[in-house]
Amino acid sequence: MSYDIQTIKSLEKKWQEFWKDNKVFEVKEDTKIPKYYVLEMFPYPSGKIHMGHVRNYTIADVIARMKKMQGFNVLHPIGYDAFGQPAENAAIKHKTDPSKWTNRCIEEMHEGFEKMGFSYDWSREIATCDKDYYKWNQWIFLKMMEKGLAYKKASSVNWCPSCETTLANEEVIQGECWRCKSEVTQKDLNQWYLKITDYSEKLLEDLDTLKDWPERVVAMQKNWIGKSYGVEIYFKVERTGENLPVFTTRQDTIFGATYVVLAPEHPLVSNLIKGIPQEKEVAAFCEKIAKVSKTDRIAGGLKKEGIFIGSYAINPVNNEKIPIWVADYVLMEYGTGAIMAVPAHDQRDFLFAKEHKLPMCIVIQDSKRPDISSDVLDEAYEDEGVLVNSEQFNGIGNVDSLKKISDWMEKEKIGKSVVHWRLRDWLISRQRYWGTPIPVIYCDTCGVVPVFEKNLPVVLPEDIKITGEGGSPLAKCKDFVNVKCPKCKKDAKRETDTMATFFDSSWYYLRYCSAHNEKEVFSKKDADYWMPVDQYIGGIEHAILHLLYSRFFTKFFKDLGLIKFDEPFTRLLTQGMVLKDGEVMSKSKGNTVDPDAVIEKYGTDALRLSILFAAPPEDQLEWNDNAVEGAWKFLSRVSHYIDDRFTSGQSEEKDFDDEDKELNRQINGTIKKVTEDLSNYKFNTAISALMILLNHAEKYKYADPKQGLVNQTCKVFALLLAPIAPHLCEELWQKIGKKDKTISEVAWPTYDEKALVVDEVLVVAQVNGKVRGKFQVPLDADEASLREIVLSDDKIKEHVAGKTIKRFIIVPNKIVNIVV
């Protein structure tokens, strides 16, 4: 076969059609065969595929194809996360509608995936904007309502003024909208929430079972869930006697509290300032802070603003009277919205106290510089030490005192141990059009009425004008909004908000198990067989959002009795970004490389190979055109090797000479290495092992070869390379294998342990740790013979001469080190 781009392109097309026409990668549940579920995070359909997709999905495809050859029943599906705002924005820009735009993008992507030769089960392709899919979003929502997990509440929410919608906490990155980077403001709205916090403990605990997840993803989730143990201490307002609980994790510093601070939104504030001289001033301050966005609050940095509100609090441990302040650095959402300030031992309190000339009281003494006083401190002392000025607790180490103090407070009923979580309930209402309608109806008589299950789906009307100017388009669609109440049949109105699209993607992996089931959200039996996902692959950017939500849904489904497992994804791989000139490839930066153009020039297999060879999958990958060129060359050499050397109809030879044995050893060693490396995502070293074998095989004697050995080499190349460069290997297999099977159905090669054994090994000899010689010695040579071989060498003698040998260290079959 001639190896030129035209030939390659036509054979790639030929095999892609063959796989599709013969449904090679469509699978059925079969309990007699072990299953393997390979899943990549499904794409947002935004147009043609980019290098990021190519990398993510090539990694998944190699794993899926290898597992299939290894005899697993492999589920490898794909679909589209098709709802969401970009479609709406694109529709406005191109004067089309989101549905048309999305469908065109899906077609383009589908085509791109076929061109990459990915081994998908196309019969399970899904799109979340399809009513057969989002019907089940609505069904899940109703189930959650039933269980009290979906509820509506009025609250101050994150609002993106540019997207004109609310955002979940997880979608606010450094005070900015995760999508458009606009500054997020706060707004009071009545919105739908999912009670993910009911699962806080479970979500945290089960992280420990995820042994095959990257540690940093686990760490990020732990951080986000944010469990902290502390004490709620009951301060009292001196004037009114009202209870004023504060939350702290540093109860060891309670005797050092010199003032109390409330968040500006704290409900006590307005009561306490009523009628006092500075009422207006304080109210104005609180109002001012409430308006400031979170970004600005943070950007203000260390400068902390606050004001005394005219009342005092009583510290229950010593009945001391300390002033109550309001300040911008205390957040209403965390703890009780009130803190005790210990300026001597908390840097934020320290800065605030200095700024406002508030007193300090040292209660932890640094053993290295005893007798420091508050006047000499230039920052808070936050390290460990021994308690002072703390009555009966004096002299105890502050860490040891934590439990002692909380126990004592509980006994005295002046506080209680509590656990606080950082995780908030998940706000899912979005004031946007292109999403799943929330299946709820508002009736003046019956109140909030869920749509009956039999009336699902609530279909998203598609003939709608999207202008992008103010308000949800659905709210303007009278046919959609005006309905009869399902309970009392009087006039009622539909909810016009749609669901956040992260809802859609929180369970799609279950839907793939029975993708077109019309009766159920997914079939229990199919989910039992396929789930959990054995290998999940996607970007690190989903480390918190999508992965946390999916874990939450899984736990919810388990509680519903629909599934039997706790965690959806057994093994997780987060692949690195594709960069060009040191920056992430993006359309806005104009540094993208079009996969199509690369395929045009070098073919799909070369693209796949080069992207895997260039870097380990978790690292960033700097794109380099030359790398594809190199991949092309390698594939060409493999192809030529098999064309030139393979001869059919030869029987196996037995009497191997040394050169034959060496080739045989390398063949078996390569099978071992490639099998292990591919299983551990070490694609780059697997490929280099194949290159090494080729370099060696090409040098193997041409004149008098053992043909059986050569044929075996050819087969090993085709089989080991098949998951990476499937088109070429299919073609090569036609020449060297049985023609009734595609190479993807041929068994993965195994290696012969015996062939790996050598009778001689190269042992490195060191003198004082420096390499001074290398020796071929018999395998497992004993100390005496090693001493004899090594010490009789002239060069070693030279380095040892005139010195006494103190030690003779032997690492069997590897190294000897003579210490003189």
Place this chain on the structure above:
RNA sequence: GGGCAAGUGGUGGAAUGGCAUACACGAAGGACUUAAAAUCCUUUGGUCGAAAGACUAUGAGGGUUCGACUCCCUCCUUGCCCACCA
């Protein structure tokens, strides 16, 4: 401020206690060719040396070890994530 990664030739990277720089890219030289492309061969961390070879080198500095890119401590730099979270 907290957490987690990472730092190795001209470049991507390999080696996770035992020959540092595998494999590849790039570069230089050569063969084939009227010529070019393609292909093949050779060289390629640095310094000294004609060579044999010696010394030196994995961000910096210390430590453990017969032996350290690898383990420990301190520091520097870069990237990512979180962050007035009490």
